[in-house]
Amino acid sequence: MKRRHCATAAITLVCALTVLTAPVEAFAAPSPPSPTASRHASDSESLTGTKTGAKAKKPPKAPKPKKKSLEEVRKEIEALYHKAGAATDAYNLAAEKAKKQSDEIVRLARAIVAGRAKITELKSQAGAQAREQYRSGGLPPGAQFMLSDDPQLFLDGVSRIREGQQAARGVLGELNRTQQNLETYSKDASANWEKLEASRLKQAEAKKKIKEQIAAAKKLESRLEKDERARLLKLEREAAYKMQTAWLGSGVLKDINREASESGKRAVAFATSQIGKPYVWGAEGPDSYDCSGLTSQAWAAAGRPIPRTSQEQWRLLPRIAIKDMRPGDLIIYHDDASHVGMYIGDGAIVHAPRPGRDVTLAGAGSMRILGVVRPDK
Structure with a gap:
């Protein structure tokens, strides 16, 4: 009697352990398994990750995409080429602007070279006038005639002083104007370089878009019989x-x-x-x-x-x-x-x-x- 009671208690313990270790979704307690069945089930679960006898669910099949009509394909190709045409116009406009900016930069570069040569020449003229004034004791050549007692020489001296002053002012004025022009040319050249780079970037972007749209259109056509x-x-x-x-x-x-x-x-x-x-x-x-x-x-x-x-x-x-x-x-x-x-x-x-x-x-x-x-x- 005592043995029978122990056996019953053992079976009850096994059933309780089985219920506690079963997955959450298993609501009903199973019948007590035989040791052999439990071992086989455990082996099966370790190999497949599923319980023996459970059927694996197949993933639902993705619905087949609806085949486009030829008219829909035509409209799609037409739209792609239209976008390519718009990008082509943007490319051409950027290319035209880049050419104009390049031409302007070349013109400004030539003006800068000419301006620098002019400044060198004007500085040389100003230096010659300064050296002449130094050799004559700090007086312009005409001023020395003013010291003469001869009236005619005095008048000639006045005239030459005026001419010398006008020439000096002319050299200095032209030198200042040329330097200002050089500064303007340099600023304009820098601005045009920036515009040129912007135009080149627009060209590259438009070129990429053109290629993408044309490639997409050709891909659509290539799929057709x-x-x-x-x-x-x-x-x-x-x-x-x-x-x-x-x-x-x-x-x-x-x-x-x-x-x-x-x-x-x-x-x-x-x-x-x-x-x-x-x-x-x-x-x-x-x-x-x-x-x-x-x-x-x-x-x-x-x-x-x-x-x-x-x-x-x-x-x-x-x-x-x-x-x-x-x-x-x-x-x-x-x-x-x-x-x-x-x-x-x-x-x-x-x-x-x-x-x-x-x-x-x-x-x-x-x-x-x-x-x-x-x-x-």
């Missing part, structure tokens, strides 16, 4: 045709029948002769162009230099109404003036579209028009 790329090109043309048709349907062309000016004809002839050459950002010819590189070079060839970038062309050139447009005028596109084409008549433009495309003809209304400017107004 051959037939998808063909369909993408078709979608681009259809979108441009739709906008052009709507623009023409507004009756905008009925009042546009003006002839080009002589310089406008030369600009159009130059621009159309570049058809087929590739777009390259920052390029101004002769083998490749970006959009404003083409228009600025066309008008330079016509004898009318204009600003380099589309944004500066929009900002600085005279604006005209669309109804008054004539061949040779420049049409500025998008709200940020990041694209430009040259109107050639009959509702068409010649332009350099974007990376991966060549200089070509397009409908003047195939993109959103911001306004029109005339280089030879």
Whole structure:
């Protein structure tokens, strides 16, 4: 009886220990395990970190991303190239400013060299006058004639004194002016160096953005199959045709029948002769162009230099109404003036579209028009 009581107490103790060491989420006390089962369970837990018989939960599968439609891809690529175009304009503007600042620094450097040479010459003249005065006893040459009893010599002396004084004042005055100019040149050169560095930083930043946007657009296109790329090109043309048709349907062309000016004809002839050459950002010819590189070079060839970038062309050139447009005028596109084409008549433009495309003809209304400017107004 006593033995049976001890055995019962032992079993009760084992059950209590099992309950106390079980995980928190196990609410029900298990039946007393056999020593062998307990050993196997312990071994299994030490190897797998889970209880025997418990099924490991599989992580939920991530939902597959919804595949974009070809039209969505087209719009995304278009947006990327638009951003690249805006960055290209910023790059070109920074490059133009850097060139002007470099030219100004060179001009100032030459002025500083000339000024220093002039100061050396003036100091030499002042020194010669001082030495002459010392040799004559501290009196200018003319003053010695004033000591003479001869009236004519006296008058000559007065005249020479005046001339000497004027010459001395002239040398000193010119010396002071030259020194002041040198100080101004030096300050201007320092300011231009700072501006030049700022322009170079802007160039580098814009260049990075251009490369990033173009790389992203090319990556999107590279993921497409051959037939998808063909369909993408078709979608681009259809979108441009739709906008052009709507623009023409507004009756905008009925009042546009003006002839080009002589310089406008030369600009159009130059621009159309570049058809087929590739777009390259920052390029101004002769083998490749970006959009404003083409228009600025066309008008330079016509004898009318204009600003380099589309944004500066929009900002600085005279604006005209669309109804008054004539061949040779420049049409500025998008709200940020990041694209430009040259109107050639009959509702068409010649332009350099974007990376991966060549200089070509397009409908003047195939993109959103911001306004029109005339280089030879």
